[in-house]
Amino acid sequence: MIKQRPISPSLLPTTAASAATPSNGSRFASLRRAVQGRPSCSTSARTVCVLLAALCLVFFVAEMKEAPRSIHTSSAAQNSASSEPDPDSAPSTAVVVVKDQDHEEEPQKQAEEVENMPPAAFLGGLxxxxxxxxxxxxSRAEDGPAAMPVVPLDGKHVxxxxxxxxxARRSGTSTLFSMLSQHPAVGSMAPEPRPELSCGFMAQDPxxxxxxxEWPGDNLEKELPASVLGKLLEEFARPYTVSESRHEGVDAPNLVTTAVSPGYFASHLAPYRLKLAMPDVKIVVVLRDPTNRYYSELREALCAxxxxxxxxxxxxAMPAASKDYLSDAVLDYSPYDKRCLGEGASAADLWxxxxxxxxxxxxxxxxxxAPQLERWQRAxxxxxxxxxxxxxLFQEPEKTAxxxxxxxxxxxxxxxxxxxxDREASCDPRRKKxxxxxxxxxxxxxxxxxLRKWYAExxxxxxELLGEEMGWNDRIRSAFVSPPAP
Ligand SMILES: Nc1ncnc2c1ncn2[C@@H]1O[C@H](COP(=O)(O)OS(=O)(=O)O)[C@@H](OP(=O)(O)O)[C@H]1O
Incomplete structure (x- = not known):
């Protein structure tokens, strides 16, 4: 159970300006830099944003004094959240409060706390x-994960x-990650980037x-020898440094540690390697209208x-107009190919x-x-x-989180x-010189x-796979609806 505790200042919302304070090496730092450093945000717009945010802060603090700590549902949320506005023409989102997610407070104290822990003792679930x-x-002796481990490694604790x-990439994964990180029982970890592993540890070249x-290609239930798995986990955990003493006051079994690796979803190997290494880990997949996702990735690439x-x-490159193209893509790059789903496929096949x-x-x-999701579900x-x-997530963020x-x-x-x-501030290549x-x-x-037609089928x-209408084809469907007679 999570002990109720007063909201610490770090859990309170900050203004846009303070949220943009750079912080060393964290994922949030780059998010904040992105928010702060966007070229199009004019000075006057920024001033308005900051004022608005300050107002929000005042109202929020007043409200929090009264309000019980319950899930907050957005009044702007809509019941049907199937489509998002065109990211290229959507107006800028009002700047909303953001928790200042710094994992930098008292790192020394945290390190000492962990250092002084007797082996096998609990600290907030670790x-x-x-x-x-x-x-x-x-874990094997106790038939389940023996809490979340904290292990000394190269002078740190991971x-x-x-x-x-x-x-999937460019689907709002950072937003979800940062929202979850606000939970007092979440020790979120923004892994330090490892440039040598651009696609992520579990997705790397065999x-x-x-x-x-390595994934043996046959048996999902296979157990690696403890020494081998121990070494692998050590390598995997290397960038996941235990965050500071924010775990204090949280009962042991409730601590959850989250990470975000948006490159994993498309990887053929990551699901199987992860399953072998961490069979109990929970997987979250965020899926966005693939056309919008495509343009988001393109914008990101062009803004580099x-x-x-x-x-x-x-x-x-764009798909050719003919439908055959899809079959070619399917056969050549085979996200649908049975072998690529993992059935009897070796690591080399999957690579x-x-x-x-x-x-x-x-x-x-x-x-x-579909085939990407199937691999994760299969694993x-x-x-x-x-x-x-x-x-x-975009329309009902609090509820979704x-x-x-x-x-x-x-x-x-x-x-x-x-x-x-802040969409207006988000990169738009058309504003580039x-x-x-x-x-x-x-x-x-x-x-x-x-492109929308290409994805429609x-x-x-x-x-169908998810048993829920995603609404991603609504725009092309509505294009076929004849306008009402004058
Ligand atoms: N709340 C909210 N409302 C609307 N849109 C939002 C929101 N949060 C994230 N986004 C959009 O998600 C895109 C970034 O996704 P990711 O964080 O997954 O990117 S990354 O893979 O980590 O680089 C990026 O999309 P584009 O702006 O279309 O490029 C973000 O603007």
Missing amino acids: RRFESFEEFVER TLPSVIIVG ETFPQEA DEVDWEDIMSSY ACQKGLEKSHTPLLKGLY FGESQVLVVQAEK AEVAKFAGLAAEHTFFEFAV NPEVVTAYSKRKESEPQ HNDMVS
């Missing part, structure tokens, strides 16, 4: 082990995530992945400081599938969600994989604050109706 091998042995948001811990034209032009996906039309194919079972629709929190095993009696994205960028983006945007498949 249990100290001398090594991951010891953790694995204890742990493992119990919930991982695996993607050439560099530890051979003895250094744009590799050749790469962008080939990666972001070939992943490479195929990476080589051509990647951003386009990443929007074919972990449906009950361990939660699918969140991005449009619902509460649902994810419940899935993660967290008590619901907590208020989440929306992490709002470089005419090549402007032309490239505009040309791709002209093909939007074609697959979108229906995803709706």
